[in-house]
Amino acid sequence: MGKSVALPVTEPPATTAAEPRSIVDIRNLSLVFAAADKPVTALDGITLKIRAGDFVSLIGPSGCGKTTLLRVIADLEQPTSGDITVNGLQPEMARRKRAYGYVFQAPALYPWRTVERNVTLPLEIMGIDKAERQRRATVQLSLVGLSGFEKKFPWQLSGGMQQRVSIARALAFEPGLLLMDEPFGALDEITRDHLNSQLSKLWATTGKTCVFVTHSISEAVFLSTRIVVMSPRPGRILDIIDCDLPRERTLEMRESRQFQDIAARVRHGLAEGHSYDD
Amino acid sequence: MTTSGLRAKGPILIVGLVILVLWYAGALGLNAPQSIEALNRTGNAWTTQDLVVRTMTMKRPVLPTPDQVLNDFCQSLFSYPLTSVRNLAYHAAVTASSALSGFVLGLLLGTLLAVGIVHVKTLDSSLMPWVIISQTVPILAIAPMVVVIFGNLGFTGLAPKAVISMYLCFFPITIGLVKGLRSTDPLAQDLMRTYSASTAQVFWLLRLPSSLPYLFASIKVAIAISLIGAIVAELPTGGTAGLGARLLSGSYYGQTIQIWSTLVMSAFLGLALVGLAGLSERLVLGRAGSKR
Numbered sequence: 001m002g003k004s005v006a007l008p009v010t011e012p013p014a015t016t017a018a019e020p021r022s023i024v025d026i027r028n029l030s031l032v033f034a035a036a037d038k039p040v041t042a043l044d045g046i047t048l049k050i051r052a053g054d055f056v057s058l059i060g061p062s063g064c065g066k067t068t069l070l071r072v073i074a075d076l077e078q079p080t081s082g083d084i085t086v087n088g089l090q091p092e093m094a095r096r097k098r099a100y101g102y103v104f105q106a107p108a109l110y111p112w113r114t115v116e117r118n119v120t121l122p123l124e125i126m127g128i129d130k131a132e133r134q135r136r137a138t139v140q141l142s143l144v145g146l147s148g149f150e151k152k153f154p155w156q157l158s159g160g161m162q163q164r165v166s167i168a169r170a171l172a173f174e175p176g177l178l179l180m181d182e183p184f185g186a187l188d189e190i191t192r193d194h195l196n197s198q199l200s201k202l203w204a205t206t207g208k209t210c211v212f213v214t215h216s217i218s219e220a221v222f223l224s225t226r227i228v229v230m231s232p233r234p235g236r237i238l239d240i241i242d243c244d245l246p247r248e249r250t251l252e253m254r255e256s257r258q259f260q261d262i263a264a265r266v267r268h269g270l271a272e273g274h275s276y277d278d
Numbered sequence: 279m280t281t282s283g284l285r286a287k288g289p290i291l292i293v294g295l296v297i298l299v300l301w302y303a304g305a306l307g308l309n310a311p312q313s314i315e316a317l318n319r320t321g322n323a324w325t326t327q328d329l330v331v332r333t334m335t336m337k338r339p340v341l342p343t344p345d346q347v348l349n350d351f352c353q354s355l356f357s358y359p360l361t362s363v364r365n366l367a368y369h370a371a372v373t374a375s376s377a378l379s380g381f382v383l384g385l386l387l388g389t390l391l392a393v394g395i396v397h398v399k400t401l402d403s404s405l406m407p408w409v410i411i412s413q414t415v416p417i418l419a420i421a422p423m424v425v426v427i428f429g430n431l432g433f434t435g436l437a438p439k440a441v442i443s444m445y446l447c448f449f450p451i452t453i454g455l456v457k458g459l460r461s462t463d464p465l466a467q468d469l470m471r472t473y474s475a476s477t478a479q480v481f482w483l484l485r486l487p488s489s490l491p492y493l494f495a496s497i498k499v500a501i502a503i504s505l506i507g508a509i510v511a512e513l514p515t516g517g518t519a520g521l522g523a524r525l526l527s528g529s530y531y532g533q534t535i536q537i538w539s540t541l542v543m544s545a546f547l548g549l550a551l552v553g554l555a556g557l558s559e560r561l562v563l564g565r566a567g568s569k570r
Contacts, residue, residue: 076468095474102472108465112487112563121483125475 022088023177023209024050024073029082031068031235042068044234046082052176055203055210057220057227059266065235066213070181073211074102086177098126100177101170105185107162109154109169115141116150119169126173140168143202160184160191167199171206178210184219193251196222200249217270221263222249229269239269301344308340309333342535351539363518366543372520374547376436377508380443381501381551387444388451388500395452396459396485397477413449417507420445422514439520443507447500454496458489494559501551509544521547 031043042065050056058066071077072084075091086094094100101122109118119140120133128136141147144164154162163183170178184192200223203210214220220227221243229239243262245253253259313332317324334343342350351366358365391409394401421442428438462485470480512522521544528537 074472076471095472098474100472102469104465104469106465108463108469110466110484110487112490122473125470125473125479125483 021052022049023052023054023086024048024211025083025085025088026069026073027083029072029079029084031065031072031077032080041234043072043079044236046235046237048228048237048240050209050211052209053207053225055212055223055225057212057214057224058230059214059217059220059227060230060235060238060270061215061232064230064232066230067181068235069230070179070211070213074100074179098122098173099175100179101173101175103163103166103170103178103180103183105182107154107159107166109162109165111154113154114150115146115152115154115157115165118154118165119172121169122173128173136172136174137168140171141165143171144168145198158191160187160195163187164195164198167202171202176209178208180210180212182213182215185214192216192219197249197251199223204247204249217263217266218254220266221245221259222251222254227262227266229266231272238272239265241265241269298344301341302334305339305341305343306330306333309336312336312340338532338534340534342538346535347538347542350535351542354539366524366539369519369521369524369540370543370547373505373508373512373522373544374551376439376511376520377443377501377504377547377551379436379440380507381447381504383440383444384447384500384504385451385497388448388496389455391448391452392455392459393481395456397481409449409452412445417442417446417510421511425511425514439508439511442511443504446503446507450496450499450503451493454492454499455489458492459485461492462488490563494555494563497559498552498555501555502548505544505548505551 026046026048029043029046030041033040033042046069048056058069060066068077072079073086073091075086075095084091087097087099089097089099109115110121113121116134116137119137123133123136137150138147141150144167146161146164146168149157149161149165154165157165167180167183170180184195187195196219202208203223210223212220212223224243227241227243228237229241230236231238241262245256245258245262310329310333313329313336317328317332333339334346336342339346354364354366360367362368391405395405396402424442424445425438428434428441466484466488467480470484475483508520509522509525512520513526521540524540525537528534528540
């Protein structure tokens with residue numbers, strides 16, 4: 001294993017400084033949406049711990065609550081029962097402290113702002129001065145390979161480039177935690193491969209903790225250190241699969257035996273989820 | 279070039295020509311009875327040609343011809359100094375100043391109401407009905423009362439006229455802006471929430487910019503109405519200046535040509551005001567790059 005996980009695992013209440021910090025800690029969490037006809041259980045008894053530096057993928061068919069789980073971590077949805085802490089805080093406090101950057105399914109760029117001013121938007125809100133804002137935008141845009149596009153408007157960019165801008169925007173205020181909700185879902189496979197390897201490099205160099213929602217098995221295996229397989233109605237965790245490929249990922253790795261084995265296990269888990277459903 | 283130019287301008291020319299022909303025909307028909315009477319009174323024999331010429335050259339026709347209107351329009355513009363009450367441009371300027379001040383007031387009031395309605399739930403249910411009721415009262419009924427009340431308070435001239443314009447203007451601004459401020463992309467709102475942005479930041483950075491296309495559509499409606507408000511307001515003030523006053527004096531003395539040239543002037547003024555709104559839209563949104 002490339003990561004340092006072989007540490008004394010103590011139970012939650014203990015707060016020793018030496019262990020890899022638990023960034024997200026979810027215990028027996030459930031969420032029920034009150035609908036007009038009958039309540040919908042979106043999440044049921046979710047227990048999940050995400051450690052610093054992890055790249056965790058949430059995978060499952062549509063409607064399995066993976067996006068909802070991500071939104072709970074981000075304090076965009078309120079759980080009905082159970083506990084959740086982000087950076088050891090309640091999600092609301094974590095959000096107020098700007099603990100995470102969020103990348104949505106759509107780029108959600110502001111069309112009236114240039115690429116640079118889209119990236120500096122969170123910094124503006126945080127009251128960071130202009131020179132520093134521009135410096136960080138330059139750094140982040142070069143990190144996602146978009147140097148030279150600062151003064152362009154979103155509509156002048158392709159879909160893949162727009163999504164990269166939104167990643168740069170999420171990185172701009174340097175959060176330790178990156179939450180991504182199917183960021184490449186709407187892109188063609190070639191662009192997606194390209195962005196996957198870029199994202200993987202980004203993760204390897206910055207050491208951020210990432211939570212990534214996807215319904216692509218190969219994307220999940222390629223990017224993750226751990227894969228959380230979920231089943232729909234009610235949203236449950238079926239399996240958590242360690243993905244111990246080397247930390248430096250290359251697209252060629254996808255042809256390796258190890259990669260295929262992990263992918264098979266994920267596929268198996270997903271299929272099992274479906275038999276529960278029907 | 280000529281064929282494509284003709285194809286583009288052809289319909290415009292044809293519509294213009296049709297209107298001119300209908301106008302002349304209308305003048306001929308409407309002015310004929312009076313002209314025949316006048317010709318008969320002279321006691322001489324007259325021909326159809328005499329009749330046609332007479333219908334087109336009456337001093338107080340029922341419907342003046344386009345050339346008569348144009349002639350009066352140009353004469354009033356160029357034969358008198360700009361400060362003369364005989365100059366149409368002077369009247370247009372008076373009306374434009376009250377229309378524009380009314381529009382600015384209406385823009386402020388309309389924006390204030392819209393922001394309140396969008397942010398405070400109780401205002402939505404308590405204020406909106408009054409906003410709508412205000413527009414169901416005919417402006418012709420309200421205008422004299424406003425003039426009287428303001429006169430009592432010692433305000434005459436521009437102030438009451440601007441207020442009447444404002445009364446008409448704020449409505450489209452409020453309706454358009456409420457719609458605009460509520461039409462923000464839910465994802466963009468979530469994004470603001472992840473930054474834990476304050477309500478003020480969400481307003482200035484997201485809600486207002488995304489409502490601008492709606493606001494400018496409303497502004498175009500409002501600025502055109504502001505002109506109507508200003509002209510209507512000039513009728514009961516008994517003023518001696520302004521397009522409304524000129525219309526009124528024209529109708530007192532049966533100066534139909536004067537009425538029509540004033541109408542033409544108010545049409546041009548309306549075009550100019552709406553053009554101004556369009557220009558400011560292009561300046562603001564063009565720079566923001568949201569328009570393509």
